Amino acid sequence: xxxxxxxxxxxxxxxxxxxxxxLRGQGPRSNESGEAARSxxxxxxxxxxxxxxxxAMAGGVxxxxxxxxxxxxxxxxPLPYTKTNFGRLNEAPSREFPLGTDQVGRDLLSRMIYGARxxxxxxxxxxxxxxxxxxxxxALSGYLGGRADICLTRFIDVMYAFPxxxxxxxxxxxxxxxxxxxxIAIGLTGWVGIARQTRAQVLAIKEKEFVDGARxxxxxxxxxxxxxxxxxxxxxxxxxxxxxxxxxIFTEAALSFIGVGINPPTPSWGQMxxxxxxxxxxxxxxxxxxxxxxxxxxxxxxxxxxxxxxALDPKLK
Amino acid sequence: xxxxxxxxxxxxxxxxxxxxxxxxLVMHATPGSPxxxxxxxxxxLSPEAQKNxxxxxxxxxxxxxxxxxxxGKAARGDFGTSFVYKTRTVxxxxxxxxxxxxxxxxxxxxxxxxxxxxxxxxxxxYQNRMWDYVSVSLATVGVAVPNFxxxxxxxxxxxxxxxxxxxxGWNSPRDWVLPTVTLALAPMGIIARFTRASMLEVIRxxxxxxxxxxxxxERAVIFKHALKNAFIPVVxxxxxxxxxxxxxxxxxxxxxxxxxxxxxxxxxxxxRDYPMIMAVILTYGAFLAVMNLVVDxxxxxxxxxxxx
Numbered sequence: 001x002x003x004x005x006x007x008x009x010x011x012x013x014x015x016x017x018x019x020x021x022x023l024r025g026q027g028p029r030s031n032e033s034g035e036a037a038r039s040x041x042x043x044x045x046x047x048x049x050x051x052x053x054x055x056a057m058a059g060g061v062x063x064x065x066x067x068x069x070x071x072x073x074x075x076x077x078p079l080p081y082t083k084t085n086f087g088r089l090n091e092a093p094s095r096e097f098p099l100g101t102d103q104v105g106r107d108l109l110s111r112m113i114y115g116a117r118x119x120x121x122x123x124x125x126x127x128x129x130x131x132x133x134x135x136x137x138x139a140l141s142g143y144l145g146g147r148a149d150i151c152l153t154r155f156i157d158v159m160y161a162f163p164x165x166x167x168x169x170x171x172x173x174x175x176x177x178x179x180x181x182x183x184i185a186i187g188l189t190g191w192v193g194i195a196r197q198t199r200a201q202v203l204a205i206k207e208k209e210f211v212d213g214a215r216x217x218x219x220x221x222x223x224x225x226x227x228x229x230x231x232x233x234x235x236x237x238x239x240x241x242x243x244x245x246x247x248x249i250f251t252e253a254a255l256s257f258i259g260v261g262i263n264p265p266t267p268s269w270g271q272m273x274x275x276x277x278x279x280x281x282x283x284x285x286x287x288x289x290x291x292x293x294x295x296x297x298x299x300x301x302x303x304x305x306x307x308x309x310x311a312l313d314p315k316l317k
Numbered sequence: 318x319x320x321x322x323x324x325x326x327x328x329x330x331x332x333x334x335x336x337x338x339x340x341x342l343v344m345h346a347t348p349g350s351p352x353x354x355x356x357x358x359x360x361x362l363s364p365e366a367q368k369n370x371x372x373x374x375x376x377x378x379x380x381x382x383x384x385x386x387x388x389g390k391a392a393r394g395d396f397g398t399s400f401v402y403k404t405r406t407v408x409x410x411x412x413x414x415x416x417x418x419x420x421x422x423x424x425x426x427x428x429x430x431x432x433x434x435x436x437x438x439x440x441x442x443y444q445n446r447m448w449d450y451v452s453v454s455l456a457t458v459g460v461a462v463p464n465f466x467x468x469x470x471x472x473x474x475x476x477x478x479x480x481x482x483x484x485x486g487w488n489s490p491r492d493w494v495l496p497t498v499t500l501a502l503a504p505m506g507i508i509a510r511f512t513r514a515s516m517l518e519v520i521r522x523x524x525x526x527x528x529x530x531x532x533x534x535e536r537a538v539i540f541k542h543a544l545k546n547a548f549i550p551v552v553x554x555x556x557x558x559x560x561x562x563x564x565x566x567x568x569x570x571x572x573x574x575x576x577x578x579x580x581x582x583x584x585x586x587x588x589r590d591y592p593m594i595m596a597v598i599l600t601y602g603a604f605l606a607v608m609n610l611v612v613d614x615x616x617x618x619x620x621x622x623x624x625x
Contacts, residue, residue: 158335163601165564170598173586174343250463257465257568258583270465277469277572281484284473291469295462302461 042235042312049311056307062300069113070120077110082265090283100285103275108285111267112293118179118268119249119297126186126248127241134191135230135237138198143206143225152195159192168251172260182261186248197240201233235312242308246301253294269294318617325610329603336602337391337595341384344591374400387595397592401585407596410581415600417487418570418577422562424493425500429558433505434544434551437512441520441547442539452509459506465568468499472572485574496573500565504558511554515547522546549620556609563601 050056069076085105093100099108141152159167168185175181205211206229214228253270255261262268269290276287371377374397375386390397396407433456440452459467475495476484486492519525520543528542567579578597585593 158332158339163560163564163605165567166598166601169567169583169586170340170343170594173589246461253463254465254568258571258586260586273465273469277465277472280469280472281477284477287469288473291466294466295458295470298461298463298466299457302457 046308046311050307053307053310055303056311059300059303059307062296063304066116066297066300067120070117073113073117077107077113079107079110081106081111081114081267083107083110090279090286092283092285099289100283102272102286103279108272108289111272112269112289115267115269115272115290115293118262118266119252119294121179122182122186122252123245123249123301126183126190126251127244129183129187130190130194130244130248131237131241133187134194135198137191138195139202139225139230139233141195142199142202143221143229149199152199156192156196159189164189165251165254168255169258169260172255177255177260177263179262179266182252182255185255186251190244190248194237194240194244197236198233201236202229205229205232239305239309239312242301242305246298246305249294249297249301269297322610322614325613329606329610332606333599333603334388337388337599338384340595340598341380341387344589344594345380345383374398391595391599396596399585399593400590401588401593407592410593411578411596411600414576414578414581417575418566418579421493421496421500421566421570421575421577422559424497425562425565426504426558428497428501429504429508429562430555432501433508434512434548436505436509437551438516438539438544440509440513441516444517449513452513456506456509456513459502460510463568464499464503464565465572467502468495468569468572471495471499485572487573487575487577492573496569496575499573500562500569503565504561507554507558507561508551511551512547515550516543519543519547549616552612552616552619555615556605556612559608560605563605 083106085101088097088101088105090103091097091101091105097107097109099112102108102111137152141149167189171185171188172181175184202225211224211228214224219228252261252268253273256268256270257274259271259274262271264271272290273287273294276283276290279286368377375383378386387397394408396411398406399410402410436452436455440449443449472484472495475481482495483492484495487496520539525538525543528538533542566575566577567583569575570577570579571583578600581593582597584590585597
């Protein structure tokens with residue numbers, strides 16, 4: 001590590017940890033410990049720029065709140081999400097049921113609260129899978145080149161010709177509805193974009209002098225890739241993950257909307273909109289509240305994602 | 318140029334083949350069969366009946382053979398009979414529904430391009446003033462919020478609060494408004510963002526300064542000099558736009574009860590209607606690939622610097 005590298009990011013303590021772990025550690029409010037805290041570096045500069053972006057911070061606060069709601073759903077929800085009450089069907093919002101009740105008399109507020117759990121789980125969980133598949137494949141393909149690389153780029157081209165949502169729906173209808181299958185479907189289709197990003201980055205970085213330097217000092221293949229190349233390729237990967245989260249949330253909502261996503265009775269916002277919009281004329285509250293929830297979540301992630309992108313790489317703007 | 322078109326057109330064949338193969342494999346690699354009753358808890362068919370049905374639909378043959386038969390027929394435009402709508406062939410259903418989807422898609426795309434360009438230009442010309450904020454917020458909402466959620470808001474606003482348009486149907490041009498707007502908002506937002514960025518760049522360029530310096534009016538500078546150049550990067554977006562409008566139409570069509578292909582696609586998915594699924598996916602795929610080619614050619618026509 002004595003080499004002077006173009007990106008000082010390589011020095012910060014990230015070396016010993018695998019890239020995925022670093023990714024999660026680089027959230028907006030994480031405090032880098034130890035040696036990293038002292039020096040000014042890419043991530044600290046980015047964090048400072050992000051803090052100044054009010055829209056992004058507002059988005060971040062909403063996301064944080066949603067995560068809290070998701071984690072403490074059991075405590076926050078006034079009623080269990082399966083509790084039916086056939087005496088009180090399709091009631092408009094009232095003091096007793098702040099957001100009203102649904103077709104079988106379940107409390108809408110409670111279902112919305114549990115719905116946050118599904119959205120957050122899919123948004124964050126699916127991205128972990130996408131990163132775990134996409135980054136290694138992209139990195140290897142970019143680093144090794146040759147026939148493997150050609151195969152991968154051809155495959156990526158075909159996957160790009162497929163409208164993504166179409167393919168996810170296809171996979172879901174084959175696997176059947178359910179949370180695990182949503183992870184699989186999003187993972188199967190989502191890694192392509194991130195693999196492409198990683199490949200392009202690795203291709204560019206592997207030609208740099210500091211990589212030659214490390215190789216000359218005797219660094220092996222694995223060490224070169226994980227400690228010298230990938231840490232420097234991280235910025236676009238982080239950005240693409242921040243945008244991947246709302247996309248995964250959207251995908252889950254869309255799947256549940258058409259009925260191939262989350263299995264009832266587990267509530268999901270998309271599923272609630274899908275069921276509620278059939279009664280939009282008589283019971284507007286059934287689909288309006290989950291719609292607002294989806295809209296607010298998506299906008300928060302978009303603002304936050306835009307902020308992260310601008311903070312980490314002002315050039316990308 | 319001619320050579321380029323031919324080469325690209327030939328590339329369509331392997332792309333579609335790969336798509337057909339992937340779809341075919343995903344459909345057949347999973348448990349469950351279209352011969353099982355669709356409804357839950359219904360009586361299963363007797364083994365003999367299942368066997369007979371499998372023979373009729375060719376499902377008893379080995380998979381590679383099934384695939385080959387499918388390809389042979391599909392090349393002649395024969396996609397077989399729908400498993401769910403047993404009296405109608407897939408080609409019939411498509412012939413009926415595709416034009417509806419095409420009309421909806423074309424309307425939405427036209428609105429997206431015109432609206433997106435207008436918003437983008439306004440935002441760039443009035444940078445950091447009210448029009449800029451209005452246009453950027455509209456673009457952000459359009460891009461970030463899923464179209465079925467937008468549909469709910471639009472129905473509430475324009476069918477209930479201000480009863481201007483019906484909540485669904487596809488009979489008169491008045492029915493077209495809400496589905497078109499819903500479908501157009503996302504691509505419109507993307508186009509507006511790109512137009513704004515590329516206009517801002519062009520407005521600061523030297524040749525725009527020259528145009529101003531020689532005394533041209535603001536209108537001529539913006540429309541004759543800036544817009545022409547700003548438009549080029551926007552054209553590349555049109556390819557992905559087609560995809561967004563295509564997949565978006567599943568949701569929009571089912572919410573607004575538009576009798577298009579998207580609704581049938583969703584129905585065929587849940588009913589394991591193999592012939593229908595294959596046909597719909599391939600139709601979308603072929604359509605998108607052709608449109609991408611058209612966009613590439615358009616790009617070359619607009620920008621004389623590009624040679625094939």
